[in-house]
Amino acid sequence: MTTLTDLPAVTDATFAREVLAAPGTTVVDVWAAWCGPCHQLTPVLVDVAAELGLRVVALNADENPVTAAELRVLGLPTVLVVRDGEVVGTLVGSRPRRALREQLERVLEPA
Template sequence: MLLNDNPSRTSRGQAGQELEAVTDATFADRVLGSDLPVLVEFWATWCGPCRMLGPVLEQIAGEYADRLRVVKINYDENPQTGMSTHVMAVPTMQVYRGGEVVKSLVGARSKARLLAELEDVLSPA
């Protein structure tokens, strides 16, 4: 028996959703111009905690797609956005609402802890 014998299920889990990658060129449109709140993960390929956080964010993106957009931006490949948002470490997560940062979190977290910290963002307005 194969461990992944259900072709519709990925390593991200049934509720997982691949995160959209934004860049310096698309950040303003996809993040600042969004009607939904946006959680942006600043990450890097060499960052171990970023790799641990990725599946957690993919699950949250799938489960809360109607209330929150979750995107990622490679910090090393997009230095303009990293500098303009004052990100000093990866992983950093910033939540934007109406084009403004409303929450900033540094470091990897469990899904339960991250959801608790995002409760005010995920609550219906």
């Protein structure tokens, strides 16, 4: 089972380069160590993202408050979908696998 510490981590210093400047779509798992639902969501998110061919990175909101504030993260867990440098979807809170997949698929539909 994948845990938050298994995911590539992004920070205030690296977010712009590793996520915003990256081509394609990146899913950002915003979390905190004290957040139980964050730890429950991550393995499900990683599995669904793999099925959809998406890259996932983790952002610890407590350790990277500047980026969390810039992204307007108000609750945890928060999942952000970033496509070609733009946040195109935000999901707040834990959810069952099926709902997570359906919501990610909706965000990924061509405009």
